Amino acid sequence: MKDEVWHVSSAVISVMPGAMDAVAKQIASYENVEIHARDERRLVVTIEGRSSGMLGETLTRINLIDGVLGANMVFEHAEKAG
Numbered sequence: 001m002k003d004e005v006w007h008v009s010s011a012v013i014s015v016m017p018g019a020m021d022a023v024a025k026q027i028a029s030y031e032n033v034e035i036h037a038r039d040e041r042r043l044v045v046t047i048e049g050r051s052s053g054m055l056g057e058t059l060t061r062i063n064l065i066d067g068v069l070g071a072n073m074v075f076e077h078a079e080k081a082g
Contacts, residue, residue: 006048009055009076011062013043019067026065033058052076 015023017040024043028035037044047058055076062071 004081006081007078010074013071014069023067
């Protein structure tokens with residue numbers, strides 16, 4: 001659709017020690033979420049969707065994963081698709 005707006009955000013996710021593999025596996029299974037970097041305690045992801053609300057819902061789902069200490073949006077960008 002010509003007037004559709006597409007939103008992209010980045011987020012940093014802090015993870016409890018020992019939980020990284022399980023958390024990363026669950027996040028990787030989410031549609032429109034991509035993991036770009038990780039170390040022992042943090043993940044950097046992008047989240048894409050049709051609205052800020054959709055991005056916020058995904059971030060909330062990530063925050064509720066066992067082993068996640070916090071997921072914080074760092075940046076958001078929106079532009080018309082196509």
